[in-house]
Amino acid sequence: MDLSVQLGNQRYQEWYLGLNNLPGNFDLIIVGAGISGCVFAEQASKRLNLKSLLIDKREHIGGNCYDFINKHGIRISQYGVHLFHTKFTRVWKYINNFSEWIPYEHRVKGNILVGQSYRIVPIPPSQKTINILFGANVSDEKEMEQWLCSRRVPIENPRNGEESALARSGEELYDAVFKHYTKKQWDKWPKELDASVLARIPVRTNTDDRYFTDPFQALPKHGYTKIFENMILNDPNITIRLCADFFRIRDELPNSKLLVFTGPIDSYYSSLGLPKLEYRSLKFEEEYHEPEGGFYQSCLQLNYPGKEVDFTRIVEYKHKPNQPKDSKLQKSTVIFKEYSCDEGEPYYPVPNPKNRELYEKYKEMAAREDRVCFVGRLASYKYFNMDQAFLNALEIFDEYFSDSSSFRTTLIGEGDGPK
Ligand code: UDP
DSSP: OOOOOBBBBOOOGGGGTTTTTTTTTTEEEEOSSSHHHHOOOHHHHHHOOOOOOEOOOSSSSSSGGEEEOOOOOOOEEETTTOOOSSSSSSHHHTTTTTOOOOEOOEEEEEEEEEEEEEEEEEEOOOOOHHHHOOOOOSSHHHHHHHHHHTTTTSSOOOSSSSHHHHHHHHHIIIIIIIHHHHHHHHHHHHGGGGGGHHSSSOOOOOOOSSOOOEEEEETTTHHHHHHHHHTTTOOOEEEEEOOOOOOGGGOOOEEEEOOOOOOOOOTTGGGGGGGOOOOEEEEEEEEEOOOOOGGGGSEEEEOOOOOSOOSSSOOOGGGTTSTTTTTTSOOOOEEEEOOOOOOOOEEEEEOHHHHHHHHHHHHHHHTTTTSEEETTTTTTOOOOHHHHHHHHHHHHHHHHHHSOOOOOHHHHHHHOOOO
């Protein structure tokens, strides 16, 4: 990814001063300037007038939501495509404090090999998907239900991802859409993952081709990074230090009443030599194109569920409606082929029984900490969507400051189910 130009985002010299010129005391020290860390800093300031030192080892704020305008004038996301959607009114109201939002319903297509040629189909699978892939010729919900009914594998309580997908879709769809995509994404077969992972993608009997069905679906008009800027910049209660690795500087940090840790929970305890939790990372291969018509592919996100290629999807950000004015008129575009890998920045916790059991051990240790709060996708080892991460941080904040207890279990409302 070409990071030589990172336009559109605020940067201040003092962010990069390390621990120089800091007061000796803060109320909160917050590790990680992503969703959870920024919610804590913002809420602590606005609701309780508390002072936070917010640190991050990266050179920018916003965590994995970070986006910027590249040298071709296209807003891209450094850590992969992010689409905001929620059913939580509290989250929708909260984020509207920090950005204007453009209504946007995400539609994903799959590019799937049938014989020798690729066919483009809606994902999640619906009527059109099976008509195109298998010549099913269904034209209403009843016919779709019949088609599925004759193929679904009867499994009442799916115990893993494979059973979850087979019970909803049957062998053919499972093979075409879920099986190999999952293997590429997780380097695990669906049966090695919790049922909840594949249950994120429904199998529809209707013709709804939206990826999400939540009532609130939108893109921030000026990108995701702007939200974080509006949450934490120009607030005298919030001091930011970037390129600041907690594990290197923890002994030199100023005093505080509470440490809020939003990194991977196992890295907090790495000195104890326990087994590490598994995380999945992503690599992006960037390509520049000047295609006729200005677009490389027909949509923002084109999945490749087959085993014939190693990448999982191609994302072309130019399709997003929150691009800077005029970017759609230019002939150039950039695309990102997304590969999943073990090594690198942790993106996804890997939900399965083995990791959950290990996480429980870390969680027990965390519960015994004094004045440390573990918050977020990496610290609570949960496959949160963005809205769930906002809700989780808001709820942990409420709980933490409702009494003097030092660690609370994660609350996620009802947001952790299938989309
Ligand atoms: N998935 C799949 N085929 C697809 C899209 C998704 O098998 O075309 C499965 C896969 O196991 C994936 C999971 O559904 O990891 C969740 O997909 P989602 O798009 O929610 O993943 P994310 O956006 O978090 O990368």
